[in-house]
Amino acid sequence: MRHFCTSIVAISLSLCFTACKKHFTDLSEHANDIFWVTNNGADMPVRVMGNTSSKVVILMIHGGPGDGSFDYEDSKTERLREKYAVAFWDQRNSGASAGNNNLNTLSLSQMINDLEVVVKVLKVRYDGADIFLCAHSFGGLLSAGYLVKDSNQNAVKGWIDIDGAHDYPLTNALSREMLVDTAQSEIDKTHYVLEWQYILDYCISHDPLSSYKVSSQVETYAHQAEYYMGVQQTTALSLAEDPADLLVDYYNLNQTSAGINFLESLESTTFSDQLFKVETPSLLLWGQYDFVVPPGVGENAMANLGSAYKKMVLCPHSGHHPMQTDTDLAEDEIIHFIETFK
Numbered sequence: 001m002r003h004f005c006t007s008i009v010a011i012s013l014s015l016c017f018t019a020c021k022k023h024f025t026d027l028s029e030h031a032n033d034i035f036w037v038t039n040n041g042a043d044m045p046v047r048v049m050g051n052t053s054s055k056v057v058i059l060m061i062h063g064g065p066g067d068g069s070f071d072y073e074d075s076k077t078e079r080l081r082e083k084y085a086v087a088f089w090d091q092r093n094s095g096a097s098a099g100n101n102n103l104n105t106l107s108l109s110q111m112i113n114d115l116e117v118v119v120k121v122l123k124v125r126y127d128g129a130d131i132f133l134c135a136h137s138f139g140g141l142l143s144a145g146y147l148v149k150d151s152n153q154n155a156v157k158g159w160i161d162i163d164g165a166h167d168y169p170l171t172n173a174l175s176r177e178m179l180v181d182t183a184q185s186e187i188d189k190t191h192y193v194l195e196w197q198y199i200l201d202y203c204i205s206h207d208p209l210s211s212y213k214v215s216s217q218v219e220t221y222a223h224q225a226e227y228y229m230g231v232q233q234t235t236a237l238s239l240a241e242d243p244a245d246l247l248v249d250y251y252n253l254n255q256t257s258a259g260i261n262f263l264e265s266l267e268s269t270t271f272s273d274q275l276f277k278v279e280t281p282s283l284l285l286w287g288q289y290d291f292v293v294p295p296g297v298g299e300n301a302m303a304n305l306g307s308a309y310k311k312m313v314l315c316p317h318s319g320h321h322p323m324q325t326d327t328d329l330a331e332d333e334i335i336h337f338i339e340t341f342k
Contacts, residue, residue, distance in 0.1 A: 027052045027053040027055070027126070027127070028051075028052055028053060029051045029052075029053050030050075030051075031048055031049060031050060031051070031052040031085060032047075032048075032049050033047070033048045033049075033052075034046070034047045034048075035125070037089075037114075037117055037118050037121050038099070039092075039113065039114050039117045040102070040105055040110065040113070040114075041092075041099050041102035041105055042092035042093070042097055042098075042099040042102050042114065043097060043098040043099040044089060044090055044091065044092055044097045044099075044114065044118070045089075045090050045095070045096050045097065046087055046088065046089045046090075046118060046121070046122075047069075047070065047073075047087070047088045048085050048086070048087045048088075048122075048126075049073065049081050049085070049086055049088070050077075050080070050081030050082065050083075050084055050085045050086050051081065051082060051083060051084055051085055052085040052126055052129070054083060054084045054085065055126070055127070055128075055129045055130060056083075056084040056085065056129060056130045056132065056338060056342050057084065057085045057086070057087050057122050057126055057129045057130070057131050057132070058077075058080060058084055058085070058086045058087065058132050058134050058160075058334075058338075059087045059089060059118065059119065059122065059131055059132070059133055059134065060072050060077075060086060060087065060088050060089060060134050060136075060139075061089070061091075061115070061133060061134065061135040061136070061139035061142055061143050062089075062090070062091065062094070062095075062136060062137075062138075062139055063136045063137025063138040063139050064091070064094055064137070064138050064253075065091065065093070065094065065111075065138050065253065065262075065263070065266075066093065066094050066249045066250065066252075066253045067094060067095065067138075068090050068094055068095025068096065069088040069089055069090050069091075069094075069095060070088050070090075070095065072086070072088065072323060073088060076323040076324055076327055077323070077331075079331045079335070080331055080334060080335070083335060083338075084338065085126065085129070087118075087122060089118055091111060091114065091142075092106065092110070092111065092114055093106055093249060093252055093253065093259075094249055095249070103252055103256060103258035103259060103262075104258055106258060106259070106262045107262060107265070108141070108142070108145060108265070108266065108269060109145075111142055112142065112145045112146050112149060115142060115143070115146045116146065116149075116152060119131055119152075119155050119156065120155070123155065130157045130342045131155065131156045131157060132156065132157055132158045132159075132160060132337075132338055132341075132342075133146070133147075133156050133158070133159050133160065134160040134162065134334070135159070135160070135161055135162065135164050136162040136163060136164065136321075136323070137162075137163055137164065137165055137292070137293060137320065138165060138266075139164060140161050140162070140163070140164015140165050140166050140293070141164065141165050141166055141167075141168065141266070141269060141271070143159060143161070143164065144161075144164070144166040144271040144274075144275065144278075145271060147159060147277075147278045147280060148271055148274040148275065148277045148278060153277075153278060153279065153280045156280060157280075157281070157338075157341050157342060158280060158281045158282065158283065158337060158338065158341045159278070159280050159281070159282045159283070160282075160283045160285070160334055160337065161282065161283070161284045161285070161298070161301065162284075162285045162286075162322060162323060162330070163285070163286055163287055163290050163292070163293045163297075163298075163320050163321075163322065164284075164293065164297075164298075164301070165293045165297065166270070166271045166272065166275070166297070166300075166301055167269075167270040167271065167272045167297060167300060168266055168267050168268065168269050168270060169209060169267070169268060169270055170270065170272065170296075170297055170300060171292075171293050171294070171297050172208035172209055172215045172218065172267070173208070173209060174294040174296045174297060175208065175218055175219065175222050175291055175292060175293070175294055176203050176207070176208050176218055177294075178222075178291050178294045178296075179199055179200075179203050179218070179221060179222060179225060179291055180200060180203050180204060182196075182225065182229070182291070183196040183197070183199050183200035183203070184200065186228065186229075187200070191228065192228045195224070195228055196228065199221045199224070199225065202217065202218075202221065203218065203221070206218070209267075212260075212263060212264045212267055215267060219292055221291075222291035222292040222320075223291075223292060223319075223320070225289075225291040225319075226289060226290075226291065226319035226320065229289045229319070231287075231289050231317070231318065231319040231325060232317070232324070232325045272300055272301075272304050273304075275301060275304035275305045275306065276304060276305070276306040277306060278305050278306050278307055279306050279307055279308065280307060281307055281308075281309040281310070281337070281340075281341045282301075282305055282307045282309070282310045282311070283310075283311055283313070283333060283334065283337040284298045284301060284302065284310070284311065284312040284313070285312075285313050285315060285322050285330050285333060285334075286298040286312060286313070286314055286315060286318075286322070287314075287315050287318030287319045287320055287321065287322050287325070287326075288314050288315060288316050288317075288318060289318065289319045290318065290319050290320045291319065291320075292319070292320040293320065295314060298312050299312070309340075309341075311333075311337075313329070313333050315329055315330065
């Protein structure tokens with residue numbers, strides 16, 4: 001991947017802990033800090049915006065894998081940034097991340113380790129701030145893996161899971177089921193009959209659990225289904241703000257053997273049977289019309305979480321992106337959650 005301007009300060013975990021109690025930055029109500037976390041061959045940018053003087057940091061764990069984090073920078077987190085700090089982290093091989101060719105080390109376990117490092121850096125840099133994980137889509141799988149590992153959950157105050165895919169086989173099965181049920185209903189109503197019939201025929205004759213190729217096609221139809229159901233469509237932006245970075249990320253993940261092997265390995269990954277370990281307060285936000293990670297996946301998390309406090313909120317105007325299409329509701333719930341548990 002490309003390397004970026006050297007005027008941006010690179011921070012490694014070893015630097016953080018050799019500095020011991022040193023505070024890396026002044027706290028501010030209008031922070032706009034950017035630094036890099038280096039871990040096992042990857043240089044990952046973290047941009048912290050908003051009110052760091054609150055001593056609360058919301059760490060955005062984006063989806064994909066391969067997306068960037070900065071598409072949440074605009075109105076989707078505007079009120080959150082007024083009250084708290086929001087950290088936009090681009091995962092390895094995503095967004096504006098750089099470093100040596102590290103595709104051969106790309107794995108979920110490595111990305112969980114990356115998240116461990118990022119949390120530790122934030123706590124040192126912002127003087128022991130309260131960290132809340134805010135994960136979306138694939139980020140739900142990554143953050144679930146982080147929370148069930150060792151004593152990681154003790155480092156954070158809460159888990160905000162937005163349409164998170166903590167169980168890929170369940171996600172694939174429920175996506176197909178929701179597409180079939182909805183297609184039949186919409187055809188009966190004469191809504192987008194040709195389009196829904198095409199989806200119905202494919203989903204009836206193809207099992208997304210059979211191969212990554214089939215699950216990818218079902219996911220494509222799941223995104224299209226939101227449009228047919230009238231869900232508002234928006235265009236995401238990346239922290240990179242450079243189409244070349246997006247193309248490189250896409251190529252590395254989808255056109256190389258290492259990238260494809262990584263994506264295929266996720267298809268059998270589930271943390272449903274380990275969520276009982278998670279005692280961290282948990283807020284689940286879900287789009288009512290999410291065909292990609294259907295609400296049933298959230299219901300599964302609710303049934304399995306060991307948290308004394310766990311709440312699931314359905315967002316009535318949303319598909320896979322409630323922060324875009326039910327922004328006020330999502331921010332209201334997140335603010336109430338953080339004020340309760342910070």
